Amino acid sequence: MTIDPFSAADEFEHADVDSVVVFVDIAGFTAFTEAHGDHRAAELADRFATIAARVLGPGDEMIKTLGDAVMITSSDPTAALAFLRRLHEQTRRIDGFPLLRAGICAGAVVKRRGDVFGSTVNTAARLAAVARPGQIVGNADAASALRGTDLLATTSLGSLRLRNVGALVEAFALDVGTRHQEHVDPICRMHVSTDAQSLTITHEEDTYRFYFCSTACLRQFADRVGDMSTSSGDGDSQSIQSFLGEVAAPLGTLRSPTSGRGAAPMSTRSTSC
Template identity: 40%
Template structure:
């Protein structure tokens, strides 16, 4: 299809992927990114499309804001079940796209990418149309105000979505930024009154060597 049509455009990426790569190496990082793509493909339904993978991120479309929200929920849920897996961050926008050779282009895609870059680990940021659909579906919506993006003339209203249990991710290893469950933590250390858990003894050793680098301020 070469024309334009309005769809929900979603970017989902792995938060802290650079830290994961530095600590665990290129091969394990590539394995995690590949596993993330496989998990995403497994939850696609008829309204959804995985356009492409981009390193540690996936670019997706869904036909409506509501189906886009359901896709986000399924991705969050399936990834939350994977232990020793990075937190996700999501950015989403709705609008027309142009399709060329199995790829998509346009302002909608560019803005969705910018919104994703503004999200923190574990955060789902969207523009107004998806936020309105989320509110109608009973999903928690927090208006975080207008945000200006470089090379865009008009500020964009952004909203933080709360999917509740679907986004619960347990603890986060302060070194490699992977999510971990207390029951599977390889090590635990206390620093300045705060308990930290680690996915591996290597991460615990790195923290012990320089706790100020990794500890909370």
Template identity: 45%
Template sequence: MTDSASMAVVFIDLAGFTALTEAHGDNEAADLSERFTAMTAAELDASDRLVKTIGDAVLLVSDDAGSVVALLRRVLPRYAEAERFPIVRVGANLGPVVVRNGDVFGATVNVAARIAGQAGGGQVLVTEPIATAARAADVGVRDPGQLWLRNVSEPVTVYDLDFGMETRSVAVDPVCRMRIAASCGAGHLRYAEVDYPFCSLACAAAFAADPARFVVV
């Protein structure tokens, strides 16, 4: 069955998932992916749909720009409050999509995926219609920038949404890229005059053995 519709498309991606898998193993990574999907699904309402999971990412659609802003407002705090959970990054776009056998296709989807891939940890990058809805919902909208996206002929104007959670300032384990809550860290090591936190003794030991491998200069 095929149908066309205008929808808001959002990719939510676990930043640093490859590093986490290497540090903690395939089983823990798979468990985390399932947990991520369940947490996301729990926040959907009648305007939203989980289309599919793609490894360390989920693809969602919402009826319109306002609905996707409301969804992000619900789901992002769940991730931020979860223990032993990575920082997420988000890309969202609004436009026409082709719906076929429950999946979604088209340039709108491709651009949303590319935007998510360009986002840094903790960033929510969206196109103009979603930024407009965010302003109407009293969500912070940072100044726009332009991205050149792979296989997209023209630059895309994107806006960085601020849901007030200060995700850019949280402590992150340099080995597995897990976000570190003050209540569950396994200590710190100092290297090159910087203190690095760790989620586990295993990550601390890996860092101690070869700090330069995990430090971005």
């Protein structure tokens, strides 16, 4: 069957509406699956979808679940933000629940049989994909509508080139004070508190501290750092420090200079904080 793109809109029942599309997923879900297995990952995704459905507001509608992600529509950006706050509050009460990341896009959608389609949907999904763990990223229309609300801050991310989205999208990080203040396991990406097992790594002039949900994840990370040190040799010390810094930066780990130069090239210390 050949579909004529110029007449397709007239051939099926649909509604053209303005809406706010929200995509939320579990940051580091692939890493969680690799570390803890398929069954625990499936259980986590199912629990997340159940919580999301439970905290929907009057103007929210659950459109679908997609693996570790949920897609909802809200009546306006303020309602979308309120949904994300409620979702955060529920998940942060669960010991070890990973951080979430979200994309919000306000615009026109095509609604049909309980689903929504269009560039607004695609953009919301792509904004979620570029969000960092614990971060909400919105398009210009959503950010503009939220100015004057109780946002802590709105930070411009510039005009982004999003995958499979033709036009540049002006994006904003929306700070609503929902970022976890504790730490994230660098192996499985589970959220952990400072009483978890930790590993302190001193390399060159810097000290890094990482927190882990289990001894298994701690050992796996220590082995990886050790393998890098052994295989790269003295000439590649910069790449080890770069790796540690890149892992530490988004996870809220300690990164502080040691006193003076001449520290040992690499030392590790496991502690229970």
